[in-house]
Structure formats: C-alpha cells, structure tokens
Amino acid sequence: MKIAILGAGALGCAIGATLTEGGHETWLLDRSPVHVDAMRRDGLQVEDERGSRRIAVRAATHAGEVGVVDLVVVLVKSFQTDAAMRGALALVGPETRVLSLQNGLGHEDILAGIVGAERVLAGKTYVGGVLRGPGHIQSGVTGKATCIGELDGGLTPRVQAIARAFNDAGLLTTVSDNIKGTMWDKLLVNVATGALTGITRLTYGQLYDEPLLKATALAAVSEAIATAGAAGIRLSMTDPEQAWTLAAEGLSPAFKTSMLQSLEKGSITEIDFINGSVVRWGERLGVPTPVNATLVSCIKGIERAMADVQRKEATA
Numbered sequence: 001m002k003i004a005i006l007g008a009g010a011l012g013c014a015i016g017a018t019l020t021e022g023g024h025e026t027w028l029l030d031r032s033p034v035h036v037d038a039m040r041r042d043g044l045q046v047e048d049e050r051g052s053r054r055i056a057v058r059a060a061t062h063a064g065e066v067g068v069v070d071l072v073v074v075l076v077k078s079f080q081t082d083a084a085m086r087g088a089l090a091l092v093g094p095e096t097r098v099l100s101l102q103n104g105l106g107h108e109d110i111l112a113g114i115v116g117a118e119r120v121l122a123g124k125t126y127v128g129g130v131l132r133g134p135g136h137i138q139s140g141v142t143g144k145a146t147c148i149g150e151l152d153g154g155l156t157p158r159v160q161a162i163a164r165a166f167n168d169a170g171l172l173t174t175v176s177d178n179i180k181g182t183m184w185d186k187l188l189v190n191v192a193t194g195a196l197t198g199i200t201r202l203t204y205g206q207l208y209d210e211p212l213l214k215a216t217a218l219a220a221v222s223e224a225i226a227t228a229g230a231a232g233i234r235l236s237m238t239d240p241e242q243a244w245t246l247a248a249e250g251l252s253p254a255f256k257t258s259m260l261q262s263l264e265k266g267s268i269t270e271i272d273f274i275n276g277s278v279v280r281w282g283e284r285l286g287v288p289t290p291v292n293a294t295l296v297s298c299i300k301g302i303e304r305a306m307a308d309v310q311r312k313e314a315t316a
Helices: 008-022 033-042 078-086 105-115 159-171 178-201 211-231 241-246 257-262 277-283 288-316
Strands: 002-006 025-029 044-049 049-055 057-062 071-074 097-100 122-124 126-131 136-140 146-147 174-175
Touching: 002 211, 008 025, 008 044, 008 049, 008 126, 008 136, 008 159, 008 257, 033 057, 071 078, 078 105, 097 105, 097 159, 105 122, 122 159, 122 178, 126 257, 146 159, 146 178, 159 174, 178 211, 178 241, 178 257, 178 277, 178 288, 211 241, 211 288, 257 288, 277 288
Parallel strands: 002 025, 002 071, 025 057, 044 136, 071 097, 097 122, 146 174
Antiparallel strands: 044 049, 122 146, 126 136
16 A cells, blocks of 8 residues: 655654555655655664664655555644645545544544545544654554544445554554544543643653642543533543543653643644644533633643744844
C-alpha cells in the first residue's frame, strides 16, 4: 500500500516508521526542511523498547514529490488541518482514502469539505512519540491500540483492508462500528491530562503525584462524559477514573503530553479541538462545562503571553 503521513512529527514518524518496516511505501510529509533533510540524509533515528536504530524512510516537504497515494493519514496539528490538506491535494486520486488520527474532534468535517465526505475515514490512536530532534524520535508503538472506522459505522471492505495492512506492519489496529464513540473515548483521555500539564508544565509522573490536579482532571472528564451523553454518543467508559488511568497507561513518568510539548516549543496548542470541543458541544446541548472552560482560558492566556514575548523578541 502506498501511504502518505501528512504531518511527520513525533507521532507521524512513529507510525510511518512502523509502516515502512512493515513493507509499505510510506512517505513522511512535513513542512520542516531541516527535519526532512535529516531523514533523507541519515534515515529516521528511532528509539523504542528494541533500542536505537536508523530506518531508511521516504520523506518530502511537498506533496507533488510523492504523487497519488492509496491512503493519506492526517497527523498535523488540529489548527493546521485545513491548510495542510489543501496543500496536499496532489496526493489524492480517484481511489484515495483520507484517515484522520488526530487528537480532538472536528477534523473529519474539515477534511470532508476539502476532499469529499465519501473519502474520509476517522480513527484514534494511543501510539505515542517524542521528537528528540530533526530526524530523531522516541517511539511508543508496541501494545498501543489504534482504532479506525467509517463515519456511518459501516464495516466496509476498504476500512478492513487498511486495518489488515496496519496490523501486518505491527500497528495494533481494530475496526469500530462506533467510531464517533471511540473518538470521544480518546477525547476523554486528552481532556484528563493535556491542559493540566500545559498549565503546570508537569510531566506525567509529577501530575499523577498531585491529588488536587487529579480532582480537577476528573471534574473536566465528568463534564465531557455528560456532554457526550447529551449528544447521544455511546462511550466505552462512564467513570472519569477510567480515562484518568488510561491516560498514563504504559507511559514513563518523564513523558510529556503533546500539549506541553507544543508550549515548550513556543507553538500554539490544540486546545480548541480538545477541551474547547467539550465547551462548544456543552453550549450547543445545554450542558454546563465550567472546568473545561477554565482550562481553555488558562491555555489561551499562556499562548497570548508566549506570543507577546515572541513579538517583542522579533522587534528587538
């Protein structure tokens, strides 16, 4: 299968490396020339439970270098989805499928507006990764589940074929007839830890040592569960403790959430698509979400302060 990973950050590289080693023609597309050049020159350095190794990967900065593919896996940051997909239309042919494995909610609607709803598949992954430098990642793939599905819940041959290809490559993948519920399940996990670690700058180990922060996390997840219920979403968990436990399962105490990693790099976060999604759905359905609204406000404040510093430095 010819696959393009649109957004070759830590997660994109972790998945792309696995698919490459599994024998698929996998292209890592990223807008960073330094990152892409490093992968082209030296291969992708991957650190995982097997040790450290370099993998010869295909990498590009422009979709035109890749051409039409069978599958586009979208892994750019949420706020980059529209621009990234519009800039990658050279990947899309008559039979191309577009699969979002991004955090949060709402990407499928954006993608459908660009390539057509009939091409779009949804999914969530618990694979993890940390970008150590250009062409260098720490990867967490083994035992980490990925779930994909049709938006209407159909168990179609095309989605089953993708799942087989992923599994054969070593990416543990299942097909769901309730992918919207699966997406909300993953949202609960992100709601539990992302904003809190971004605000406090704590690693997972530090976060899970602080009872006051756990109470806040459980309150935020409770709001999300209530909102999902009002929306008619079928969740696999009803106890906020389940999301809290699942969020840290198998991760090192030193692990940092993607939201914290974004802030440490000076980038804006995906807060609008995570806790912000809970707030928007809550407003639409009449479900109060004060804890999530507060977390969104705090992250937005941090982003504003960060932007002000960057502007001052640019004009100094």
